[in-house]
Amino acid sequence: MFSAAELERARRIAGITESQDALSIEADISKDLSGKLHSVLIKAKVSKxxxxxxxxxxxxxxxxxxxxxxxxxxxxxxxxxxxxxxxxYMRIRSRAYKRAEGFERDYTAFLLSLASAVRTGLDPLVAMNESVKLFDQKSEISGELKQFSAHIDSGASEEEAVQAFGASIEHPDIPLFRTALLLSRKEGSSLAVCLQRLARVTRQRQSFRRKVKGAVAMQKLSSLGIAGCAAAIAVIQFLMNPQAMTQALEHPLGVKLMAGGLCMVGLGVVWMLRLTRAKI
Structure with a gap:
């Protein structure tokens, strides 16, 4: 009996039909949505x-x-x-952000381990295949490395496999890694030094993000406190004088003012909570 990887390789070589990567999330949802929302669904790893x-x-x-x-x-x-x-939409964006955070936790360790392996003379692609043993099997980077190995085993070219690595992760440093790896394969440039520099850039980015989160922590608590006070006042008013609340809701201007105030408070809280989730 042939394995799934061997059958896939045979299909690619023979050109019988277009290969469909079973691990590709984009193939699962490309028929449903396109554009920016399609990209967000891919990064959030949303299944059918x-x-x-x-x-x-x-x-x-x-x-x-x-x-x-x-x-x-x-x-x-x-x-x-x-x-x-x-x-x-916010739930999907939050899920994509958490995936990127999970990937970044192991990303610097992956870069440094790969740089060390390259310095010893190991081929970068072989080192990437072996790196999956260094991380938790349920981690995001382990999943990406497994998908990379699956692309190689199915007969994809080196460039296709490298370009697919981390394609579903919303992280600004991954394209730099892919470019450095491809250039080293084509031009024979030094990869270990470049990987160490990429690891240093990622660490600086993480340090700056932690400082930003610490700087706006008090403002986040203040926004939650303001929203909580507004909700408490509304509840007290409804319990003490429900007739007035009913009249306000029945009045055309009153319901508009209450809806506008509720929207402003809600938008303020959401904005403060998402303030540190910008791409840094």
């Missing part, structure tokens, strides 16, 4: 089942918004759809 669940929740938000519009006659009821879609 999860994508169907997201679409189901979005349809639920739309149905709930239409039902509330007919029942309550409030113009702001359709905003539930926008809020629900925004919430789903």
């Amino acid at each position: 089942q999860e994508l169907r669940a997201i679409k189901t929740r979005l349809c639920t938000y739309i149905i709930a918004a239409l039902a509330m519009t007919f029942i309550t006659r409030f113009w702001w009821a359709p905003l539930l759809t926008v809020i629900g879609a925004t919430f789903e």
Whole structure:
């Protein structure tokens, strides 16, 4: 019996059909969405089942918004759809960010281990295949290294395998690594020194990000405190004088002011929480 890798290699060599990488996330969802959202789904590693669940929740938000519009006659009821879609998008973005963070935790160690292996005379591609043994099997970098090995075993060219490494990780230093590795293969340049410099740049980036998080920690707590106070005041007002709250909601201007204030507080909290998640 032939293994899956051997069969895939035979298909590539014979040109019988286009190979479909079973580990590629992009192949799973390329027919569903495109553009920026498509890229976000790839970076968040969203499977077909999860994508169907997201679409189901979005349809639920739309149905709930239409039902509330007919029942309550409030113009702001359709905003539930926008809020629900925004919430789903933020969940996906948060998942992509966590994947990038998980990859970065082991990235510098990977670069330094690869540099050490290259200095001993080991081929960089062989060293990358062996590096998977150094990391936890459930880590993000281990998954990327396994996918890299799968590309090589299936008969893909070195350039294709290198370009696919870390393609689903939203990290600014990965393209530099791929470029350095390809140049070293084509031009014969020194790779070990370049890898050490890349590791130093990544460490500096991590240090700067920690400083930024520490600088805005108090502002984040303040925004949460302000939002909590606003919610507490609204609850107290509703418990002490529910008739006034009902009249405010029934008044055209009152409901607009309350909805506007709620949106401003919510946007402020979200902005403060996402302030340190910019690409640094």
